[in-house]
Amino acid sequence: MNSIRIRLFAILLAATGIVWLSAFIWVQQSTRAKVERVLDARLAEAGQMVSSLISDQRIDVARAPATVTEIPTDGEFSPVGYSHKLSCQIWSLDGILVGSSKSAPTAQLTSDDTGFSINVIDGERWRVYSVVNETLGLRIMVGDSYTVRDRLVRDVTKGLVLPALLMFPILAGLILFSVRRGLVPLEQMAAALSRRPADNLSPMAVASLPREIKPMGVALNGLFSRVDAMRDREKSFTSFAAHELKTPLAGIKTQAQVAAIAPDSETRGQALHRIQLGVERADRMVKQLLALASLDTGDGTxxxxxxxxxxxxxxxxxxxxxxxxxxxxxxxxxxxxxxxxxxxxxxxxxxxxxxxxxxxxxxxxxxxxxxxxxxxxxxxxxxxxxxxxxxxxxxxxxxxxxxxxxxxxxxxxxxxxxxxxxxxxxxxxxxxxxxxxxxxxxxxxxxxxx
Known part of the structure; x- marks a missing residue:
């Protein structure tokens, strides 16, 4: 992945997805815990109410389990139809079934005397609250299936998550737009450098650059400075070398002309000797120039x-x-x-x-x-x-x-x-x-x- 834009987009999108996933898990767990507390309170309220109605003889024992489905729901969670899902059984302390609601299973909801318990009946988990009426010798059991509870948690969580999922593509678009806008200064710098002539090695303005790319601008200015210094050194090297080589070459040419028209051997010998000295000087200078050029370029070092x-x-x-x-x-x-x-x-x-x-x-x-x-x-x-x-x-x-x-x-x-x-x-x-x-x-x- 060589694109900074794609890399930033992927990182931000992945980070956002991880945050949202973590939030979803937290919401789901938090919702489940809260639903459990509310529904447990409702079970206890229903069980205590049935026991109280039977004790006050305001309702017949055989009809008491059916009243559970008529209990109004005033809590935070009141989904449609959930009030009909409560099941109630009334057992005598001798183990005889006295009454049961239509939604209750045939088996006993729980074997515990009082309080909350979890029981598996016909492969289905139930949350049950039981209360004992010692005066009448009855045990009232009110329970609901975990299948219903799980559906309720799913419904609540889905109501929270679905809007977030629908907003995720919009958020991804905003992230992509933000990344593109954030990289505009870098693109502007690249465009300015592409328009710059090859012989323009003047420093670029870095004061207005964002803090993140300002070191790049400073480094480029340093590179421009070094390249400019090297170019000046090469120019001076070339001009000085041409000037310095001109002198021995001109001397050699002159002495060659003198030797060609020398009237005697002595004059010709002196001219040839000077030619030899000029050649040695030029040879030494060329070797030095080659050595200096080799050192400047780093060849052989x-x-x-x-x-x-x-x-x-x-x-x-x-x-x-x-x-x-x-x-x-x-x-x-x-x-x-x-x-x-x-x-x-x-x-x-x-x-x-x-x-x-x-x-x-x-x-x-x-x-x-x-x-x-x-x-x-x-x-x-x-x-x-x-x-x-x-x-x-x-x-x-x-x-x-x-x-x-x-x-x-x-x-x-x-x-x-x-x-x-x-x-x-x-x-x-x-x-x-x-x-x-x-x-x-x-x-x-x-x-x-x-």
Whole structure:
């Protein structure tokens, strides 16, 4: 059942039906109890009256049972014909039948001396009241059949229930109408969203929404905000990437033209060398752009965990040629006993970019140190270089995309540290920057162990 309207209608209708059924059972039981009390009082009244008439000799004993059918009914329950259903028997204390009404059975109504009793005669249950007239030596028994009593209860209950059953379809229609009217705000919200252009990510008005669907409006506004931010980030990413790739490509084109018209081999060699540098720069930038796009979309970040030391060693091995070309050595210090784990893809991307930046920033002959350690439940990967470091004004924006700080070497794209920050965010960690006392920068990756 995927329709909220049908679900609400079914729930409300079922709840109403249960309430009405409970009310019907209560009315039936209550009516039966009240009818029993009234009819028992009538039996006792009839028995006492017959005994009194016989004692006062106002009526013959043989005719006395017939007077029961003439007793007027002044109680709450006086159905037509019920007064004729009372039965009366008069027995002597010696067990001789003295008189009996026409409606009475042939067998004795009860064997009890006095009071109320229930007896089964010829398979039919009877409610009987008996009273003993000691003066005349008679026992007067007045009773009525439970069949009559049950019919009376059914008649009274039916009179109460039938109107309610006739009203039930009307109530069901009112419930359905109310449910439809109650869901109008939700339909209006859906209609407003369907009319909204795809490029309209402005927040929708939620102040006028009902309290029940206002959280949905707030959640949609949050989604709009996140989608708008992602769209802006993609726009800026595309524009900056196009701008940054334009420079090395233009340089490559220019140097290719120079090489083509070079008058001598020396000029041609220099142009080819610059082409090689431009290609390397473009290659590095494209790799960084792909890595950043992969992190933004979450591709590949669900891979299993791997030993942190193994990841760092693999990255160092991959960057050996870069370190050699820059005449920089890399030294690694493991202080974790090899027991730390982390997401292999994210950690590789982060460590590679930090280490590559450190190698490029360091002067020839310098040593870049990598220290892997543990601090409680967190793992720390610190990369120490001997480069110019990050100036104070640049620290606040150093992880922004395409931002290159003052004094950055030519050829950088401003993406490396933003990639690191994104990867660490997905790892649930942070990247910290600190200056070295004797010159250089310390970049520390802090993340929880996997």
């Amino acid at each position: 669900s891979d299993g965990t791997c030993n942190v030391i193994s990841v760092v060693k693999a990255v160092v091995s991959d960057l050996t040629r870069v370190a050699t070309d820059n005449h920089v050595s890399v030294q690694m210090d493991d202080r974790t006993d090899g027991k730390t784990q982390a997401n292999a893809v994210l950690l590789t991307v982060a460590v590679r970019n930090v280490l590559e930046n450190a190698i490029i920033a360091s002067p020839p002959g310098a040593t870049v140190e990598i220290v892997v350690s543990r601090d409680g439940e967190h793992c720390l990967v610190a990369v120490l270089d001997r480069g110019p470091g990050i100036s104070g004004p640049d620290r606040a924006r150093i992880t922004d995309r395409f931002y290159r700080g003052n004094g950055a070497k030519e050829g950088g794209s401003g993406l490396g540290l933003s990639i690191v920050a994104t990867a660490l965010q997905r790892l649930g960690g942070t990247v910290d920057f600190d200056s070295r006392a004797d010159g250089g920068e310390i970049v520390t990756l802090v993340f929880p162990q996997g």
